[in-house]
Structure formats: structure tokens, C-alpha cells
Amino acid sequence: xxxxxxxxxxxxxxxxxELFDLSADFFEKEAVPQFEKWRRQHRVDREFWRQxxxxxxLCPSIPAEYGGGGGSFLHFAAVAEAVARxxxxxxxxxxxxxxxxxxxLDYGTEEQRRRWLPPMGCGERVGxxxxxxxxxxxxxxxxxxxxxxxxxxxxxxGSKTFISNGQNADIxxxxxxxxxxxxxxxxxxxxxxxxxxxxxxxxxxxxxxGQKGAxxxxxxxxxxxxxxxxxxxxxxxGFFMMMSQLRQERLIIGITAVSAAEAAVRVTTxxxxxxxxxxxxxIKLQNTRFELAECxxxxxxxxxxxxxxxxxxxxxxxxxxxxxxxxxWLTDVQCRIADRCLQLFGGYGYVLDFPIAHLFADARxxxxxxxxxxxxxxxxARTLDRTPREPRRA
Numbered sequence: 422x423x424x425x426x427x428x429x430x431x432x433x434x435x436x437x438x439e440l441f442d443l444s445a446d447f448f449e450k451e452a453v454p455q456f457e458k459w460r461r462q463h464r465v466d467r468e469f470w471r472q473x474x475x476x477x478x479l480c481p482s483i484p485a486e487y488g489g490g491g492g493s494f495l496h497f498a499a500v501a502e503a504v505a506r507x508x509x510x511x512x513x514x515x516x517x518x519x520x521x522x523x524x525x526l527d528y529g530t531e532e533q534r535r536r537w538l539p540p541m542g543c544g545e546r547v548g549x550x551x552x553x554x555x556x557x558x559x560x561x562x563x564x565x566x567x568x569x570x571x572x573x574x575x576x577x578x579g580s581k582t583f584i585s586n587g588q589n590a591d592i593x594x595x596x597x598x599x600x601x602x603x604x605x606x607x608x609x610x611x612x613x614x615x616x617x618x619x620x621x622x623x624x625x626x627x628x629x630x631g632q633k634g635a636x637x638x639x640x641x642x643x644x645x646x647x648x649x650x651x652x653x654x655x656x657x658x659g660f661f662m663m664m665s666q667l668r669q670e671r672l673i674i675g676i677t678a679v680s681a682a683e684a685a686v687r688v689t690t691x692x693x694x695x696x697x698x699x700x701x702x703x704i705k706l707q708n709t710r711f712e713l714a715e716c717x718x719x720x721x722x723x724x725x726x727x728x729x730x731x732x733x734x735x736x737x738x739x740x741x742x743x744x745x746x747x748x749x750w751l752t753d754v755q756c757r758i759a760d761r762c763l764q765l766f767g768g769y770g771y772v773l774d775f776p777i778a779h780l781f782a783d784a785r786x787x788x789x790x791x792x793x794x795x796x797x798x799x800x801x802a803r804t805l806d807r808t809p810r811e812p813r814r815a
Contacts, residue, residue, distance in 0.1 A: 587638025
């Protein structure tokens with residue numbers, strides 16, 4: 422079991438620091454004792470969502486008039502830091518508060534905001550976003566789910582997979598083709614309210630190698646009728662909206678990466694100081710010392726980079742290429758640190774009784790979702806490539 426580190430980074434001051442401390446206290450008391458239960462049942466209890474809402478940990482960066490905490494992205498980041506430092510990735514509050522709520526805030530009508538955001542802020546309704554499909558992951562232009570307009574409704578057909586909060590979600594933003602012939606320019610975002618939605622079906626909770634407490638699910642839409650008023654933003658503008666939100670989404674992934682990497686260094690430092698080998702603590706062996714020194718340095722560099730990204734984001738000076746750098750490099754560092762730290766545990770590192778095993782298994786998918794790291798490198802490279810582009814072939 423991990424004790425949450427209470428260190429405040431440079432951007433965490435004033436009421437942001439107070440919210441972090443509140444979040445850490447709440448999570449240690451209410452969440453950490455339930456980690457094993459959540460992993461066994463492959464989901465977080467709905468009651469925990471309501472508890473978190475009562476304390477004020479949900480939608481902290483959403484205006485108070487819509488049921489949120491009235492803070493900035495820093496307030497959301499403070500909660501995300503506390504959760505990630507716990508060493509468990511069961512609770513997908515980042516999707517709920519940091520992604521779904523902001524799509525509704527940024528692109529929803531006034532009526533939509535007042536209808537969907539307050540119940541999300543108090544934990545009565547859980548949010549999810551359904552982009553990925555069995556045949557379309559990082560290439561969102563390739564989605565095949567359709568939404569056909571019929572009178573005052575859309576009829577949605579298709580399937581989605583790898584959807585965080587899939588079993589708990591009451592509000593799902595679905596990416597669907599409203600003009601299949603237009604490619605990326607024919608994608609729209611439509612909000613499906615799952616209560617009473619005929620034709621909507623939740624599939625299995627995927628049995629993952631890590632993040633086992635997260636209800637990552639398959640979703641199926643078979644002639645699901647959704648009121649046209651549930652269209653989010655303009656018709657056929659979904660791809661643009663998704664691209665616009667990716668900077669913040671990738672920064673959020675960076676926050677979880679650094680916090681988890683620091684947690685890995687922390688639990689490994691404790692272990693090698695206690696574990697005896699060859700008549701002395703492991704920390705006395707030169708290989709252990711050098712490995713841990715390198716991991717601690719990598720985590721520190723990652724922290725400085727992340728804090729700079731957060732500061733630039735708050736100044737609205739955080740570009741898409743920098744978001745790609747943040748996402749790929751920090752998740753790569755997270756995986757490297759988790760692997761090297763697990764090695765220092767020896768055989769015990771492979772046993773799920775030890776936190777490092779969960780930190781290792783949970784880390785791997787960070788290099789995949791939010792846009793695979795290979796895609797992030799391509800996005801960065803495009804900003805560096807000054808050679809003339811070849812004309813498109815007819």
C-alpha cells in the first residue's frame with residue numbers, strides 16, 4: 422500500500438494546494454482500502470463517485486454555475502496528481518472531469534450544460550467518451566459508427582471498444598459519421614444518455630493486463646434513437662473538436678505518467694533500504710544505487726518538464742507539438758522507470774502483493790491511448806520537416 426506523497430510542485434499554491442491536500446486525504450481514507458475490491462470486480466463502485474462529488478473532487482475546473490468547483494485546470498491537475506500518486510488507475514475521473522465535462526462546457530449549448538454538468542459534478546451521473554472502435558484507434562478518421570438523421574432524431578449504429586467508464590457511464594459522447602462520404606469532415610459528436618436507451622448495450626469489461634479496476638468496456642449501438650438536440654457543437658465538426666481537445670488530454674496523461682513514475686521511485690527506495698541481500702541492505706550494492714539514481718533523475722527531469730507544460734498551458738502557450746512531446750516522452754519514461762524499479766524488487770516485483778507490480782502493469786497502456794506514441798513522434802516531426810510537400814495525386 423502506498424502513502425501519497427504530499428510534495429507541492431511549483432504551480433500548486435494557495436487553494437490549489439489545499440485541494441490537493443484534501444484530495445490526498447480523501448483518497449487515502451476512502452479509495453486506497455478499496456483497491457483490491459475494485460480490481461476484483463473490474464469497476465469502481467458508484468457510491469465512491471457520489472462520495473467524491475460530495476467532497477468536491479469532480480469537475481473542479483467547471484464553473485460553479487454548472488455544478489463544478491469553479492476553478493481552473495490547475496484545480497483539476499491537483500486532484501489528478503493526488504489520485505495518480507496513489508499508484509492505482511482504477512478510477513477514471515480524468516475522463517469524466519478532465520475530458521467529457523470540458524467537451525460539454527466548450528461545445529454544448531446553455532441547455533446542454535445545465536442538463537448534463539451538474540449531475541456530473543455531484544457524481545450522480547458518470548461521463549465517458551466513445552471514440553475508439555475495433556477497427557479504428559489512433560486513426561479517428563477511420564471510424565465506422567454512423568448517426569443518420571431521421572426527423573428530430575439521430576439513429577446510431579456501430580460499436581466502440583476500450584471505453585473508460587464504459588460500465589458506469591450515464592452520459593456518453595459518441596463519435597459517429599454523419600456524412601460517411603466526407604471522411605474526417607463528416608464526423609459529429611452526439612451525447613447518448615444511457616438510461617432507457619433502447620438498442621444500447623454494454624459489452625464485456627475487457628480483462629486487461631493492468632488498470633484492472635477500471636471498467637474499460639465494449640459498447641454497442643443498434644438503431645439507438647437519440648434526440649437531435651443531443652448533437653454536441655455543429656454538425657460534422659466532431660473531428661475538429663476532438664483535435665482541439667487533444668492538447669489538454671495529452672497533458673493529463675503526462676500528469677499521470679510523472680506522478681506514477683515518482684511513486685515507483687518512492688516505493689522502490691523504501692524497499693531497497695529494507696531488503697537484505699549478501700548481508701547488507703540492497704541499497705548498499707552499487708548496481709542498485711546506480712539504477713535508482715538514474716530512475717530518480719529521470720523522474721525529476723520529467724517533473725520539471727511537466728510543470729513547464731502545465732505553466733505554458735495556463736498561459737495558452739502550449740502547442741500541439743509540445744503536447745505530443747509531453748505525452749510520448751513522459752509515458753515512455755514512466756514505463757522505463759517502472760521496469761527498472763521492478764527489477765530491483767527481484768521476484769517480489771512480479772507478485773501483485775507489491776505496489777510496483779501494479780505500477781508496472783498499469784503503465785504500459787499509457788504509450789497507447791491518447792494517440793499512440795508513434796503518432797506523437799510523427800506529429801512532432803511534421804513541425805520539423807521543412808522540405809516542400811509533394812503535390813497530392815489525383
